[in-house]
Amino acid sequence: MTAQTGRIAVRPRGRGVGRRVAEGFLYPLGLPFLLLVVWGMASTASENRFFPGPLTIFEAFGDTWVGPAFVDDVLPSLYRLALGITASIVIGIAAGTLIGLFQWLRELLEPLLEFFRAIPPPVLIPVVMLLLGITDTMKVVVIVSGAVWPILLNTIDGVRATDSVMSETADSFRITWWERLWFLVLPAASPRIMAGVRQGLSVALILMVISEMFASSAGLGYRIAYFQRNYLIAEMWSGILLLGLVGVLLAATFGVVERRVLRWYHGIREVNRA
C-alpha cells in the first residue's frame, strides 16, 4: 500500500476539573446572585411599594404559580408557544427552501415578503381576532406571523448560498433531487437556519405574551396584566420572573439542539482556530 496517512485530529481536552466547575457554576451564577443581594438591599431601603424585595417575590412566586395557576395559565401559554414555534419552523424552512431554490418564485414573492415583514405583528392581533375570534388559533397565528420571518429569510439566504463546487460535485455524481435537498442543500443552509430559529424563538416568546395581554382570560401574559391592574405587585413581578425562566429554558433547549445539529460546523471552526 502506498498509503502513508497521518493521525486524525482530535479536540484538545483536559482542563483542570476545578476550573471547569468554576466555569460551569460560579461564573454564570455569581453575577445574578450579586444582583439579587443588591436588589434586596435597595428594596429594603426604599419606600416604593412597587419594588418589593426578592424574598417577597419568591414567596409570591410559590403562592401564585405552584398549584392550579400552573395548569390554568402556564401550561396553555407554553402549549401555544410550542405550537407557534413548531409551525414557524416548519413553515419557515419549507417555504424558505422552495423560495431559495427557485428563482422565479423568489422574484414573484420578494416584494410581498418585504411588505409583510415590515408590518409589526402586534397590529395584526385585532385583525386576526376579527377573523378567528378569541381562540388559541388566533394566538398561535399571531406568534407565527412574527416568528416565521427570521427563519424564512435566513433559510432563503442559506439555501441560495449553496457552494458551487459542492453543487457541481452533486451534479457530476448525478445525485437525485431529494438526496440533494437532504444531503446538500439543507445541511449547507443549517447554520443560517439555526441562526434564524434562535431569533424566531425570542420573537415567539414576546408575541405569546402580547397576544394574551390583548384578549384572553387565561395565560401568562393575561395573568401579569391582571396582577398589575389589581395592584398585586409582588405577584406581577413573579410573573415576569417566570417569563424570564421560560426564556432561559427555551434558550437552553435550543442550545442543546443546536450543538447536536451543527456539530460539524462548530467542529470546523474549532479546527480552524487551532
Added chain:
Amino acid sequence: MPDRSMLLRVEHLRKVYGSATGDVEAIGDVSFTMDAGELVCIVGPSGCGKTTLLKCLAGLLRPTSGIVEMDGVPVTGPSPAMAVVFQEYGRSLYPWLTVRGNVELPLRHKRLSREAREKLVTDALDAVGLGHAARSHPWQLSGGMQQRVAIARAVAYQPEVLIMDEPFAAVDAQTRADLEDLVRELHTARGISIVFVTHDIDESVYLGERVLVLSKSPTWVQEDLAIDLPPERDQITTRALLRFTELRTHVYDQIQRAKRGETAAAR
C-alpha cells in the same frame, strides 16, 4: 489503434462564453481520443482552459460546438461512466457527512444491495489507505487525506473513466508524491482509465502514458506526446532517468512555445 477499445472521443470541441463585454473563446478546436485503460495527462499554460475542457468532458458544461463521445454515445450531461475529482477537496466533500457517508452518497441512487454498497465503500477506502478513518469527518483529516477521500468516492462510483482536475495543486510536495503514486497504483492495479489535468510538467510526465499539451487560449492540442517510460514508476529512479529529463524538457519547451503562440515544433 490496436487491441484496446476507444473510450473517449473528442472532436472539434469549441467553447465560447458569452459575456456583456463580448464573447470569450475559451476553447478553440480540441480533438483527441482516449482508449480504455489509458492514463492521459493534459497540461497547458495557465489560463488555457484546462478546467473548461474538463467540465465539457464531464458533462458539467455544454460545448458551443463539437462532439464529446463516451463509448460511442454523445455526452450531454453528467454520465454514470465518469467520476470527477475536483481540485478543491475542501469544497467538494460534505463536512456534515462522515468520510464513509461522503463515499457512500453517490451510490445511494444506484440500485445496489446494502451489502454490495458497503463492500464498495470499504473497498474504496482501503484502496486509498483510509480504512481506519471511515467514521471521521473530512475536516478532521489533513488536506492530503481529504483528497484521498474524494478519490475513494470516485473509485467507489465505479466509473469507466476518472477525471481529475489539478487534484494535487493544493497539497504539499511530499503528500503530492504519495498521491501521485496512489494514482499510478489505481491505474496499474485496477486498470482504471484516468484523465489527469495538471499545470505541473513533471507531474504530467511522471504519471502519464500520454501527455496532451494544450496551446494558450483559444485552445487547441499543441502536441499529443507518448510517454515511453517503463510502466513501473518510482519517485526516485523514474525521475532520475535520462529519458524522463528529455521528455520533461520537451514538454516544457512546448509549453513555452504555446505561451508565445507558436505552433508545434519538430521533435
